[in-house]
Amino acid sequence: MNILVTGGAGYIGSHTVKMLNKMGKNVVAYDNLVKGHKDAVKCDVFVKGDIFDSELLEDTIKKYNIDSVIHFAAYSLVGESMEKPMMYYKNNVEGTLNLLEVMLKNGVKNLVFSSTAAVYGEPERVPITEDLPKNPTNVYGRTKLIMEGAMEDYSRSYGLNYIALRYFNACGADEEGDIGEDHNPESHLIPLVLQAALGKRDSIKIFGDDYPTNDGTCIRDYIHVNDLAMAHYLALEALINGHKSDVYNLGNGVGFSVKEIIDAAEEVVGHPIKREIVSRRPGDPAILIASSEKIKNDLGWKTKYTDIKEIIRTAYIWHKNNPNGYDDK
Ligand SMILES: NC(=O)c1ccc[n+]([C@@H]2O[C@H](COP(=O)([O-])OP(=O)(O)OC[C@H]3O[C@@H](n4cnc5c(N)ncnc54)[C@H](O)[C@@H]3O)[C@@H](O)[C@H]2O)c1
């Protein structure tokens, strides 16, 4: 396997790069560093480049004899996608189409693609299985769904072999503490809760406590970033061994409310975390819980991290030791 990882300097990409590198695979991390961090790249080869740069992509594929691609590079802020749809269609759709064109032109047919639970929108039931209707409630989710459709068409017409992985809420950090989550701006719940715990912000704002859930706050399915990373490896291995193109959910199958996450974080850090109820964030579905039975049955994926406190603890180690994230700001 000679694997090109686009978005390899980002949060999930860097964890996948590190894991593949540790497994002895040949990995080339490719990232324009618009959001990612060079220090997050724990493999020998890093190429600073854009997925729109066809020439550099082609040179990289040839130089490193690339046979497979894991494609993380995208924009992924739901709120921003509603304000700036053009930016999202351009990067997530046009950018990915460009990458696919260069791949196919150079005979690279294996692709693992980052999709998202956001393709489902407000689900008609939980746990969510892959066959449920796809009705994204935001532009971000729609761009990912459009790409799932394009990959299906490319698979039929050009022999692209792809697996799209629909992640639920990625969280946690590598246990060695050298890489973690550093988004700017940060919008995800767990890093924000931990920043509040570490005094980096005054409080954690709870976006609405009037949802139809037990405690009124939204329920999500939190999945450790290294469990996600492992799924990418299994997906790629399956494709190389002739597995058909497919789509899989990735979650723990258990839901935690926002309040339950803050309670769990308080136990991890050992002191209370100031919380504040504010109004709902537009576009937030009340409950998202994954069924990941399909990938467990098909590819033998297993989660290593099932205890939410353990997951938060791995994130806490990173945030405590790197209160300002990576040193590149
Ligand atoms: N974090 C989550 O909870 C979550 C959930 C579902 C899906 N996803 C998807 O997973 C992928 C990775 O998410 P993440 O949280 O690691 O995001 P991230 O922003 O940390 O990583 C994305 C990386 O892609 C790079 N990038 C963006 N546009 C690029 C371009 N045109 N050319 C080259 N590099 C480019 C960025 O610099 C960044 O390093 C994304 O596709 C995202 O949509 C994330």
Ligand SMILES: O=c1ccn([C@@H]2O[C@H](COP(=O)(O)OP(=O)(O)O[C@H]3O[C@H](CO)[C@H](O)[C@H](O)[C@H]3O)[C@@H](O)[C@H]2O)c(=O)[nH]1
């Ligand atoms: O300061 C905050 C931040 C978040 N939340 C709440 O915490 C939950 C989790 O929010 P995140 O922003 O951490 O994650 P999302 O569920 O909104 O989004 C994640 O899952 C989506 C799929 O549903 C997309 O894939 C997206 O990229 C990914 O970040 C939500 O109910 C949100 O309302 C708060 O109450 N306060």
